Amino acid sequence: MNMPDSILEEIFIKRSQQKKKTSPLNFKERLFVLTQDKISYYDYDVDKGKRKGLKGYVDTEKIKCVAIVLSDDNTPPERLYPFQIIYDEGPLYIFAKSDQVRKQWIRELKNVIQSNKDLMQKFHPRFWEDGMWKCCKQEVKQAMGCRVTESKNGGFLNRDNKSISRKPLPPTPEEEKLPRPLPPQPPVPSGFSLGMTVIAEYEYTPMASHDLELRKDEEYTLLEINDPNWFRARDKYGNEGYIPSNYIAQALNGLEKYDWYCKNINRSQAENLLKTENKDGGFLVRDSGKFTGKYTVSVFTKVGGETVGNCRHYNICVNAQDQFYLAENHNFSTIPELIIYHQHNAAGLVSRLKHIVSNRTEHAPSTAGLGYGGWEIDPRQLTFIRELGNGQFGVVKYGKWQGRHDVAIKMVKEGSMSEDDFIEEAKVMMKLCHENLVQLYGVCTKQRPIYIVTEYLANGCLLNYLRDGLQHPTGIMLLEMCKDISEGMAYLEANQYIHRDLAARNCLVDSNGTIKVTDFGLSRYVLDDEYLSSAGSKFPVRWSPPEVLLYCKFSSKSDIWAFGVLMWEVYTLGRMPYERWNNTEIVEKISTGQRLYRPQMANERVYSLMMSCWHERADERPTFQDLVVIIKDLLFNM
Structure with missing residues (x-):
């Protein structure tokens, strides 16, 4: 019954x-x-x-x-x-x-x-x-x-x-319904409005017929700001067209017109630049590593005529009367006035500011696409120069677009990717634009194999750079690398984008030493049984949290776990995580609470930050925005 x-x-x-x-x-x-x-x-x-x-x-x-x-x-x-x-x-x-x-x-x-x-x-x-x-x-x-x-x-x-x-696609909470939902479009950068006057920070040569040329330090009027990466503008001669939004600044800021101001440069990059110039009294002004809207003067000096110099960093302070100073009793209404004074007087600094050091004109940021509105690239405009390596989807080559722009070209081998789904999302991925993300320029989909065309970074893969290319690493240098990656990931997090395969092998290094995250979101389109299963050798078990290993549950919090492992890779200079364990042992050990050991180069605060990324409960892990704040604080106090 x-x-x-x-x-x-x-x-x-x-x-x-x-x-x-x-x-x-x-x-x-x-x-x-x-x-x-x-x-x-x-x-x-x-x-x-x-x-x-x-x-x-x-x-x-x-x-x-x-x-x-x-x-x-x-x-x-x-x-x-x-x-x-x-x-x-x-x-x-x-x-x-x-x-x-x-x-x-x-x-x-x-x-x-x-x-x-x-x-x-x-x-x-x-x-x-x-x-x-x-x-x-x-x-x-x-x-x-x-x-x-x-x-x-x-x-x-x-x-x-x-x-x-x-062969099924990797299942995720976002993919329960078909068709696959696309991530939202990135928002238009704040601070810009119609009719505003802006100043060009970099030269820009038009790449598409409706683009407008930018001449450094000239002013432009904004006519349309609907696209987050391309604004329609008018120059002083009456010409109109689209300009990249990351090449301009509000004309009211004032610092952009000075060669000594390096907007997107961190402490270790500033030191490398000053040491390369190797001039006593070489200096530049950069954004503060901790406080938004604050600035730091970095100075190179050879005290007593020594051949190997060193760098000093001075925060520009503001007194109660809103005056700027580096040394007390020497106050100025503007930062340019402060710099002019210290170009002639040391006044408490290790040296007067003798030589301007800048690389701004050589390192203009990447644009979101090769000109406004284009995402389909004509393969006849690509020149292949040399092979860079073999990735998840096939061969990657270094080449040129229209014979003058450096690009990396992924040649997608047939059967390795869910192509139709990727092509649809590529239109959104192109709009993701940040100085710590490798820029997707466009795709070639009219032939097979299809090509994915991205920004080219001269120093290659971060993993190889850590193992072979890094000279005399310091704690600050390694933490700056982690800051770069955390800022790129915070941008993805803010735009509701999940990476799913964050690791040192999926970060690249540019000629200036900046680290950029690449291949975000591409693992959703893998068609490979070994990749889809933790039994497969290609599945990133060593970077995966328990909820991914057990339930295939991806989120920004699973990216946080992977970031902790990536930090460990950085501080061990590229060692393999859990190097003595195989995949099945890793799953077992992680499930019982075991974690990676503290690297020798990581102090207790840095290791504590790694451990915070490895909480078993996803909701107890920090956000990437939290990590950016914590890392900046660590850098400021080093």
């Missing part, structure tokens, strides 16, 4: 849960009762047709997935229709008497659990047996599944009880 609140009752064969490798398997008939809150199983007297003692139960709120199990060869007739209920302790294997009964129970179970949290995005389609998953050979019982669920409520139905050969 049915219990008052039961949804279904049925006699099934239940397999023992084999909690140890040496545990023998056994199969027993049990009466299963499904209610809204529990699925319970009881001993059952077949002869008398009576339910006896309760043998066990699973709270339905703890169920993470319901799915069929593929039958093995030579399976006895009474065990031809297995299904599994996956919860915290692992899979509960149940054998139905018919496929019809199995489908009925799976359907009802899915209805009951559809609102559960942490429903699994992947599962194992074959049995856990003798200490191993028979489908993918992984030896960790908690290892992420190797088959993508076919529905949003954690179940997989295969009507023919056969393996499906289709």
Whole structure:
């Protein structure tokens, strides 16, 4: 007789849960009762047709997935229709008497659990047996599944009880509904308005027919600001066209017209620039590493005529009367007046400011696309010069666009990418524009293979740069690298964009030493079984948090975990994380709370920051905006 609140009752064969490798398997008939809150199983007297003692139960709120199990060869007739209920302790294997009964129970179970949290995005389609998953050979019982669920409520139905050969895309919470939702468009930069007068910080030669030439230090009037990266403007001669928004500044700022002002440069980059110039009294003015709207004067000096000089950094202070000063009793109404004074008087500085050091004109930022409005690039305008390497999607080459612009060209091998979905999102990805992101310029989609055309960075991959190219690394230099990456990721986070594969191998270094994040979001389009499963050697297990390894649950918080591992790579100068463990050992160790050790070059505060990225609970990890603030504070106090 049915219990008052039961949804279904049925006699099934239940397999023992084999909690140890040496545990023998056994199969027993049990009466299963499904209610809204529990699925319970009881001993059952077949002869008398009576339910006896309760043998066990699973709270339905703890169920993470319901799915069929593929039958093995030579399976006895009474065990031809297995299904599994996956919860915290692992899979509960149940054998139905018919496929019809199995489908009925799976359907009802899915209805009951559809609102559960942490429903699994992947599962194992074959049995856990003798200490191993028979489908993918992984030896960790908690290892992420190797088959993508076919529905949003954690179940997989295969009507023919056969393996499906289709290569699924990586499942994420954003991808539960089709068509795949695109990330939102980036907002228009604040501070600009129609009719405003702006000043050009860099020269710009038009790349498209409707672009307008920019001449450094000249003024322009804004006519249209609908696109975040391209504003329509008029020059003083009456010519109109589109200009890159990151090449201009409000004319009221005033500092942009001076060669000694380097807007986008950090402390270690300033030191490298001054040391390269190697002139006693060489100086530049840069934005403060900690405070927005504040400035620092960096000075190179050879005290006593020494051959190897050093750098000093002075924060420009403001007194109660809003006057600027570097040394007390020498106050000025404007920063340019302050600089002019100290060009003639040391007045407390290690040296007077003798030589202006600047590289602004050589390092104009990248534009969002090669001219306004274009994202489809004519491959005939590309020249291939040399191979840079082999990536996830194929060969990457260095080349030129129209014979004059440096570009990197990814030649996407057929079958490696979900091309149609990527092409649609590329239009949005091109609008993501930040000095710490590798700029996507456009794509060539009219032929096969398709090309992805991006900004070219001369110093290549960060991982190789850490291992082979970094000269005399200091703690400040390494933390500056982490700051660059955190600022690029904070921009992605603010634009609701998830990277999914953040690591040193997916960052590049420009000729000025700036670090830029690349390949953000591309892992969504991989068509590779090894990449999709944590059993595969290509899956980034070493950079993945528990919720990705176990449930394939990606978010900005999983990027935070990966950033902590990336920081560890930086401070070990490119060592392999968990170098002595294989993938299955890593999943097991991470699940039991083990973490990477403190690198020798990382002090306790830096290591504490890494550890904050590795909280088991995603909601206890910081945001990238938090990380930017913390890292700037660390730099300021070093």
